[in-house]
Amino acid sequence: MRKGILFVISGPSGAGKGTVLKEVFKTVTDLEYSVSATTRAPRNQEKEGVNYFFKTREEFDKMVKNGDMLEYIEKFGNKYGTIKSYIESALERGRDIILEIETLGAEQVRKAGLNPVYIFLTPSSVTELIRRLKSRNTETVDWQQRRVEIGRDELQCAYNYDYLVINDDLQKAVTALIAIIRAERQKVAVNIDKIQQIIDK
């Protein structure tokens, strides 16, 4: 059995990562979505292990200290992270898994030697990024402005990724992402066992 493939999808807030992935999962069913750990309290119907792994601040900090977190960030006073053993276990079971994380988190993943496929999702221009962020009525003007500045910086990270997906048309972005997942599954490196099987049969 081949090992699973780890996909890391990132990009600035407002790129539409969540929306694109929701559509991708309608078509690609044999793919896991990485559940994050968080120190934030559960909301409404949120379930442990489904929406998040809920941790106290002490538990979370201890995991970070012990090197149990593949990556983590702090946002709005809460911590969010990816539990390393959770990802490693999925990969060992041959499950492909997708990590939707912030660009800062993605940079941390690079150090873990898991050889992920890095996908950068972005709007087609900084102007469009600003428009999307400003249309979020849930945030203060200050936060929106700060996000735009962060977003502009984050775009520079794109050069370090494997793939660039521009999300100016949802369906096109979804098609591109599905193609990337499918193509990565055809890579010789993940099908080494199959070649020998073909020759032997």
Added chain:
Amino acid sequence: MRKGILFVISGPSGAGKGTVLKEVFKTVTDLEYSVSATTRAPRNQEKEGVNYFFKTREEFDKMVKNGDMLEYIEKFGNKYGTIKSYIESALERGRDIILEIETLGAEQVRKAGLNPVYIFLTPSSVTELIRRLKSRNTETVDWQQRRVEIGRDELQCAYNYDYLVINDDLQKAVTALIAIIRAERQKVAVNIDKIQQIIDK
């Protein structure tokens, strides 16, 4: 404007390269199919520059001598090859182009520094390869046997390719190949200009 991407598709006779590509071209229209040069005489409706670039043996040999051929092989007493300047011109014009060639030819392409995407197409087993080759009534039994032996050797080349596509179901193979073409077009390396444009806009 970005440079074009060169796709090299190869694999043993009987893998179904031609059939798969014919289907791919129905969906992916912004892709060129590389026309080969040959010393064989034109048949029926075959047109210069459409089906082949027809060359005399002298012309062909001179091109090989001058290093004008990206790759070439001899088959059934005729020579078949790919004219280097023809490929380079397509790539310079930003056209993606697909080369359907023999594994021996593909090995020659590696030396040219064009950085192609290598795709290996194969049946799901040597048994199936034999079945397909033996069902070709146009060939002598001796030839069929020879092809099977060659095919078995050619499968070893698969390890050196980027992608492996198993053609046991035509539609699945076509879907996989289309995904590979689409994914390669999303590579950051071919979209460097776009990242700067996003940041500048």
